[in-house]
Amino acid sequence: MDTQTVIETNDLTKYYAQQAAVDGLNLQVQEGEIFGFLGPNGAGKTTTILMLLGLTEPSKGEARVCGFNPTREPIKVKRLVGYLPEDVGFYRDMTARENLQYVARLNHIPDEISSAKIREALEIVELSAEAEKKVGAFSRGMSQRLGIAEVLIKDPKICFLDEPTLGLDPDGAIRMIELIQSLTRDRNITMLISSHNLDQVQRISHRVGIMIKGKLVAMGPMEDLAKEKLGVGKKKYTLEEIYMKYFYEV
Amino acid sequence: MGRFSIPMKTIRENLRETFSEGIDTHGLLNVFKKELADHFSSYRFVILFILIAMVSLISTYMTGVGLREELEGIAKPKFVFLMIFTSTRGWFSLVQFVAFFGPLIGLVLGFDSINREKSAGTMSKLVSQPIYRDSIINGKFLAGITTIAIMLVAIVLVISGLGLRVLGVVPGIEEVWRIIIYLIISIIYVSFWLGISMLFSILFRSIATSALASIGAWILFWLFIPFMAGIVANAAAPIPASGAARETIIRKVRIQEGVSLSSPMKLYSDATATIIHPTQKTTRFSLPAGPLEELLSARFQNPLRLSQSILVVWPYIVSLIAITLVCFGFSYAVFMRQEIRPI
Numbered sequence: 001m002d003t004q005t006v007i008e009t010n011d012l013t014k015y016y017a018q019q020a021a022v023d024g025l026n027l028q029v030q031e032g033e034i035f036g037f038l039g040p041n042g043a044g045k046t047t048t049i050l051m052l053l054g055l056t057e058p059s060k061g062e063a064r065v066c067g068f069n070p071t072r073e074p075i076k077v078k079r080l081v082g083y084l085p086e087d088v089g090f091y092r093d094m095t096a097r098e099n100l101q102y103v104a105r106l107n108h109i110p111d112e113i114s115s116a117k118i119r120e121a122l123e124i125v126e127l128s129a130e131a132e133k134k135v136g137a138f139s140r141g142m143s144q145r146l147g148i149a150e151v152l153i154k155d156p157k158i159c160f161l162d163e164p165t166l167g168l169d170p171d172g173a174i175r176m177i178e179l180i181q182s183l184t185r186d187r188n189i190t191m192l193i194s195s196h197n198l199d200q201v202q203r204i205s206h207r208v209g210i211m212i213k214g215k216l217v218a219m220g221p222m223e224d225l226a227k228e229k230l231g232v233g234k235k236k237y238t239l240e241e242i243y244m245k246y247f248y249e250v
Numbered sequence: 251m252g253r254f255s256i257p258m259k260t261i262r263e264n265l266r267e268t269f270s271e272g273i274d275t276h277g278l279l280n281v282f283k284k285e286l287a288d289h290f291s292s293y294r295f296v297i298l299f300i301l302i303a304m305v306s307l308i309s310t311y312m313t314g315v316g317l318r319e320e321l322e323g324i325a326k327p328k329f330v331f332l333m334i335f336t337s338t339r340g341w342f343s344l345v346q347f348v349a350f351f352g353p354l355i356g357l358v359l360g361f362d363s364i365n366r367e368k369s370a371g372t373m374s375k376l377v378s379q380p381i382y383r384d385s386i387i388n389g390k391f392l393a394g395i396t397t398i399a400i401m402l403v404a405i406v407l408v409i410s411g412l413g414l415r416v417l418g419v420v421p422g423i424e425e426v427w428r429i430i431i432y433l434i435i436s437i438i439y440v441s442f443w444l445g446i447s448m449l450f451s452i453l454f455r456s457i458a459t460s461a462l463a464s465i466g467a468w469i470l471f472w473l474f475i476p477f478m479a480g481i482v483a484n485a486a487a488p489i490p491a492s493g494a495a496r497e498t499i500i501r502k503v504r505i506q507e508g509v510s511l512s513s514p515m516k517l518y519s520d521a522t523a524t525i526i527h528p529t530q531k532t533t534r535f536s537l538p539a540g541p542l543e544e545l546l547s548a549r550f551q552n553p554l555r556l557s558q559s560i561l562v563v564w565p566y567i568v569s570l571i572a573i574t575l576v577c578f579g580f581s582y583a584v585f586m587r588q589e590i591r592p593i
Contacts, residue, residue, distance in 0.1 A: 053378055
């Protein structure tokens with residue numbers, strides 16, 4: 001395995017009642033890159049993320065995350081990976097700081113260290129002023145940013161972000177995108193972003209993977225995919241055009 | 251690969267990792283502490299506690315005053331302090347109250363413990379943290395049991411204090427031990443209901459459905475099992491209107507008792523009655539065979555020693571522990587096999 005490859009799957013397959021949700025997935029994600037993980041609803045993106053986190057077991061094949069098998073060593077994988085689900089959940093009767101502190105404790109971070117980490121994470125996501133407010137009063141955008149802060153608490157090497165900008169207003173979405181870019185740039189965090197917003201993915205991703213009906217139909221830098229499918233060169237394509245081409249072919 | 255074999259493998263993997271790397275006390279402790287804090291700060295706990303404490307105090311006060319008047323001027327009988335827990339005085343005793351309303355404590359603490367986290371999206375967050383999945387359910391169950399224990403101990407202590415003041419009698423050492431054993435049995439009993447409600451909160455995604463199922467189980471054990479026991483006993487050993495032989499009556503009562511024992515309420519009532527009533531020598535129905543036996547039984551009305559009382563109720567205590575563990579074990583197995591997906 002290449003030392004730069006932090007996520008690698010080999011013929012990863014998941015069946016639900018004889019139906020393949022993920023079918024022979026071979027995926028590689030390099031360290032420090034933003035990888036756009038695209039596909040229609042029910043394509044198997046979330047199931048793939050769950051298998052990479054060790055939350056569900058593959059029916060066939062295997063995965064490696066930072067060199068660990070998520071099925072056999074889920075705790076080691078979870079120590080290194082942050083996960084922001086599509087609809088991030090918080091304990092609504094607890095404050096933002098209390099929510100983060102609970103997650104820090106679950107990650108074996110002592111309170112004396114976590115308090116500084118929490119302060120820093122809240123500053124990064126621009127929620128310092130709301131630290132002592134109950135999360136129940138947060139808007140969706142604030143919750144999403146708090147979700148990022150929660151992920152940052154554990155200093156992850158990889159982040160799985162499932163629809164991180166869904167439901168955000170344009171300003172909130174731009175702030176979120178900039179935040180994701182800065183985290184990769186400044187902290188070398190590898191991002192795997194599952195999203196339907198192709199414009200945003202095109203803006204920030206180094207490479208993309210397109211998954212349709214459980215199969216990975218394309219993977220690589222957008223320029224290469226554009227050249228292969230559309231026959232056009234640099235900057236003369238949109239990710240939407242590439243995506244739709246693959247979608248209609250399948 | 252078959253659908254059934256996949257989750258079974260997950261349990262195996264989980265258990266192997268748990269035993270190879272040791273029990274995850276860190277995750278367990280953190281979940282436990284948070285759940286405990288949640289219980290004590292929740293309105294439902296405060297309301298329930300006030301309600302139970304209020305009823306217990308009124309009942310104890312009425313019992314205490316009644317007993318004091320009855321015992322005025324006469325030598326105090328042995329184990330008079332325990333009467334505070336068992337005398338009814340026009341209302342109901344604490345023992346009856348816990349047998350009937352104790353399940354509510356367990357049900358209220360557990361009916362949404364898992365599905366609430368799923369619907370709020372916090373369960374997928376919890377399972378993606380570096381803790382073993384069983385730490386979540388173990389932590390929640392232990393926090394529930396601790397809450398139950400603290401609640402019951404507090405109520406019994408307050409009642410004992412009030413009893414001391416009203417009756418003016420200090421409990422003997424054996425009475426204290428009997429109260430402690432009564433408390434332990436009560437904690438196990440209410441924990442069974444906690445286990446049942448947690449099971450429903452794992453099985454049903456909707457909080458309303460799990461609440462309804464929990465109340466349904468309560469009604470089933472409270473109303474239907476005694477009712478069914480009567481029907482089964484009548485069918486198996488019918489007693490004609492003209493009367494029946496002593497053996498037939500005994501057989502009918504035995505069948506009725508046997509069927510009733512499938513209810514944890516019956517197990518609890520029988521076990522605690524024998525512990526808190528030292529003169530009660532059996533949990534079973536007894537019918538004297540003749541005048542000589544009646545005379546003998548009247549002559550030996552001395553209370554049982556504590557060790558003998560424990561021997562009498564031991565099968566009941568073991569049964570209560572067993573059904574609680576079976577219930578929790580089933581919840582554990584189902585929870586470990588469930589796939590937690592983000593909402």
